[in-house]
Amino acid sequence: MGRADARRAAQGRNRRAKPKTKAKKGGIRRFFTWKKLLGAFLGVCLLGILGFIGLYLYVDVPDQGNAAATTQSNVYKYADGTVMARKGLLNRETVKIDEIPEPVQHAFVAAENKTFYQDSGVDLKGTLRGVLNTLRGRGKQGGSTITQQYVKNYYLSQEQTVSRKLQEIVISLKVDNKLDKKDILAGYMNTSYYGRGAYGIQAAAQAYYGVDVDKLTVSQGAYLASLLQAPSQYDWAIASEAGKKRVQERWAYTLDNMVEMKWLSPEDRQKQKFQEPIKPKPLPGVAGQIGYFVNAANDELIRKGVDEKELAAGGWTITLGIDKKRQQELEKAVKNKLTDDLKPDVRKVDRDAQLGAVSVDPKTGHVVAMYGGAGYTKHYTNNATRADFQPASTFKPLIFASALENHAKTQSGVPITPDTVYDGRNRRPVVGGTKPFAPPNEDERSYGRISVQQATNNSVNSVFAQMGADVGLDEVKKTAVGLGMDGSRMDVQPAMTLGTMGASPLQMAGAYATLDNHGKKVTPSLVVKAEHGSQETELPDPIGSQVLTRNTADTVTSVLRGVVNDGTAKEAIGGTDYQAAGKTGTSDDNKSAWFVGYTPKLVTAVGMFGEEAKGGKQVTLKGTGGGGRVNGGGYPAKIWAAYTAAAIGDDTGAKFDLETDLGSGGGPVNTPPPSQTPSHTPSQTPSQTPSQTPSQTPSRTPSHSPSQTPSHSPSRTPSKPPESPPASPTAGSGGSGNNGRPPGFDDLG
Template sequence: MGRADARRAAQSSARRAGKNEKKSGIRRLFTWKKILGAFLGVCLLGILGFIGLYLYVGVPAGNKSAQLQSNVFKYADGSVMARAGQVNRETVPLSKIPKPVQHTFVAAENKTFYQDSGVDLKGTLRGVINTLSGKGKQGGSTITQQYVKNYYLSQEQTISRKLQEIVISLKVDQKFSKEDILAGYINTSYYGRGAYGIQAAAQAYYGVDSDKLTVSQGAYLASLLQAPNQYDWAIASAAGKQRVQERWAYALDNMVEMKWLSPEERAQQKFDVPKPPKPLPGLTGQASYIVEAAKKELFAQGVDPGEFEAGGWTVTLGIEKNRQKDLEASVKRKLLDDLKPNQRSVDGDAQLGAASVDPKTGHVVAMYGGAGYPKHYTNNATRSDYQAASTFKPLVLAAALQNGAQTQNGVPITPNTIYDGANRRPVVGGTKPFAPPNEDERTYGKISVQTATNNSVNAVFAQMGADVGLDQVKQTAVQLGLNVPKSEVQPAMALGTMGASPLQMAGAYATLDNHGTKVTPTMVVKAVHTQNGVDKEVPLKDPIGGEVLSRKTADTVTSVLTGVVDDGTASSAVKNASYKAAGKTGTSDDNKSAWFVGYTPKLVTAVGMFGESPSGGKQVTLKGTGGGGRVNGGGYPARVWADYTQSALGDSSGGDFDLETDMGAAVPPPAPPTLTPSAPATPTAPSTPTHPPTTTPTQGGSPSDTAGTGRPTGRPTPTDGGSGPPNGGTGGKAGGNTGGNTSTGGNTGTGGNTGTGGNTSTGGNDSLPNLGN
């Protein structure tokens, strides 16, 4: 062997030795014992780390977004009027989800839910591996884990978030019952169509509440949770529809396996195709006004606005769906169809508001506020910036009767008291000089309170306000629910110069209809706040209060107001009604507002029409609206009222007024007295009027308008009279002025009694239609 060969052999031997030495070093470094030790060490560190994580991570507060709910407003019959809020979710307790429907969710998502500890380690490990490998979101989580993800965490897919999910799920499973967890999962999950939670989903897909869901419907909703958009029947592809039906069948088959559904019941299940999607009932049209009015009412009763806007409230209203539709239809038929704003600019200024109240319950059963958001944001039914006008006059009469008020001559004020209805007659005894004009500058002469009410004579009620006392009038108005500022306590107050809303006027007249027991119109019948599956009902004030007027006072005013409907300013619009009614018209200064507030024994409705400039909301005249002249309360407002009331009462006549009074147009006049044989001859009596009853009138107003004290021989003592001056001359004057019959003097007093006949001559004005008030 040469040197070269020897050298190569030595180098080769050295290389082999180096390799053997290197292999021996690797073996010494990575022995199976060391590998096992390292593995056990890593496991120990992992266990210790998890224990530390378990001790460190607590159950956090729920996400605010997961707690957001919509507020649901319902009609009196329980059907949904509107949903309002950032999220379409209405949390319901498990008791409102049928047990078989609960089982569909468990069968579809997590068969071992009732037995597991809240975590599926195998499924979770698979999800972690898939996340690390970039395969995206994967299934495998338990119902508890999904609830934790929805309610406590976020939807992001990271290792740290997944570890948090595991720890919190274990703790939640220990802290809460399976029922609580299942309810939370069902209520926080997203079902598509903007619906969060099973209640919103039940409405969105099947148009029912959660407690009405069938097993088949529940299985579909449970199947949706895997892929809400792909499985929504309305937008799903053919493949998506097939997959959701397969998952639906999978859930039902699992229910059979879990003994929650018998094979026979399973065989009977048919796939219930969901309804097409429709817009959520929202704040449009009249619902926009009604919901806002209901919210203000709740806030006034102590509900925190911030808590309310966070959602979870179910508010049941007194609004009756059919009557609400009737009111809207009547406004359209009797007013809106006449308006042509493109041809008459004044038609664009006309606004109408109405409120209808059940006088026995105090519930607002219908409301009309205007064109609706966003065309008109002001609720015309609750606005109080327009004059109540002559609809306030019955409150003046109520104050007079309630306080036993007398005329300037000490004569008690009753429906049969005679006043001077002369146009621009100066008020006597008032706080300030006041001589208001009558409508159309008409002079009525000597008329009864009944006739003055029928024809809405300003001169009479201006004097009556002074006779009663403006402070007493204000007190009565406030007791009936009106807001009368101190600045309004002026002589013109008796003619309704202060502002009032249709809702307030409906309440005042409802109190009259309710025989003097206070009625506060109320929108909300029931308010329930659901939080964490627990329902809490808010205590609400009773709409029916105590007595603010004596029954005789209230019933007498009602009796008088029947004359306005039968023979007065509202008779033209209401003459064909099939029900008994009472009410009062009103028209304000410059014709900026026109009113009719009327009632039957079962229903009270106030209709106000207001002139409002579309630019800036300035008050303007209604004159010319609809192509006519002056808009009177007996016109559009009374027509809307009559049409609505007829529809709202339906086949019911509305009943009869149960009145405890012997005065007013609703009370039949007494029979003429029978003369005894020994009685001397008396003057020929005039014909008996229909309104008011034949009783001895008394005169109010100026000191010269006084009644005689005498009475004819053989006649009964008059019940409605008053003591006059000791001489009989004035009595003869009264008789001559009113009846045209002369008196024989103060002793016989024939003139005072025959004044009723004179009242009949002015009472002929009762039949004149629509004098504007």
């Protein structure tokens, strides 16, 4: 090998031995190395720390309390803008920590912040969670210490913003350094809102247990501490069953925490019994109907999302839909038609008579008049919004609406319409139901063969009990809830067809307003506008979506015109110069009596209730006013008629715009020809109702036959007529006309 070859060989070896260089990183990977990411994270942390230090130095503890501490008034206005009431003096009496029993102090710490005596005043983990949830728009979140809650109550506002939360953290740290823990706890207990208009532990002790704070027991203190989480939901007087269960669970949780913290022995814990609070008493200052308006408006705003504590702090201007003229006419009607007739000093039963009424504009959904009772300071419970009495037969139109909406048929396959003929015998067993059920008619009256229109006019229980089974009770409940009734008060049982659930005049006014509004949902609203400072709160529209077809709603309205013209309400309302529809209701034990009626432009529900003057339990109305049984066609219908005539004024020519040819407003449908009409001789039915007379066709539209009314009205027929012959259990094939039955008649229902 020559020199040149050797040199080339050496150069080749050198090239092979030279290490390979790595390929350059390209694109976005150059910017995201672990070193750069760590550096960026540490930089953000450093900026956060520096920012917090700056914030800590910049934010000072305010020299005085916030608006809630200084107190503002809420202004309530009528629909025309005139001031109805100003309410804002807080029910608060500040007490020193030494006046609060130590076990009660411990109950509040155990319920809200077990580490209160050891922490620095801030729960960083819980606060961070709250800030993140606020940024995500998830609303109010827990996680605050007692110190933070005191700072929020006394120095800041209830708004949920990141800036307010950061202020809260800084001020809480400074307050924890500045004040003794006992002073912070006293401030928290004195500034918290407990519901019932009570600010502070002293006012709460009086509102819920009728004692001063130094007399509170451990059990009572645990309830008041538990109450702070949700005052309106946990107030025993108005809480739902679910609310009562939750507050009892929180009460037990509080006591268990006291045991854990060695503040209560296990033996004493076992001795503790939940003490139910006393009934609420009205605060002085807002008397008469205005007290009912203010409370109902506040409750409505809270249900619609307004913060309860912020509302109680004041500074709101709230406009109600109450029309002063109509309100005066409603109060006048109650006085002239009921209270002037009562003599509570002579008749004990007259002391127990309560009345509630709600009047709604079906086009806007606004409550234009309301009667809550004798006066807010005399009778705390608002009879217009209470839902503990049975609506009785005012529920029946909702069963019929469900039948039409679901295209239901009788047991024999006959479509249910106003002209479908049922068996109206007294105590006739329901066929095809979920359970055996054979309800009595009012005064044990038997009606024999009777159309749906006539059965509605005369409120025949046996017909609607069967109709409920024909439609299906679950479907009936679904329709009722869709119309605004409270499903939690409605057990799916055969008796629900008689209106045995609880309901308020407000709810029934809403259901009937939906019928009047051609099936478009009406949720009665007392509040028209709510402003806090320069901001107006967005409220949901009282008029909702279509929940019934127009044909269904208009058909029910047409049928209900028959009740006014020729049915149970005729005596009180018949002969008016305006079109009206409605339904009476009387519970079988006579603890409630109703009339819910409407014109094309106004819906009003009137409920009369028997409530023991002292004990508050439900009692009979029988004998009120010196008469016998109190029917819906009596006092309630008379009040409705007097008020409505005055409230509609000159607008008496308004007519229902109905898209239906069924019911009393239209002609008879599927009327059997005379040759198919069953024949009943006088010897067979000596006192049959007109629906069993040879003149079958006219009985299909009883609203056009005034002469039939007296024989159908139980209130005007004290004697019990003989029952009609029992129908064959195998009969009822429907509209085929076999066995002498006309089309539309069903022996089994």
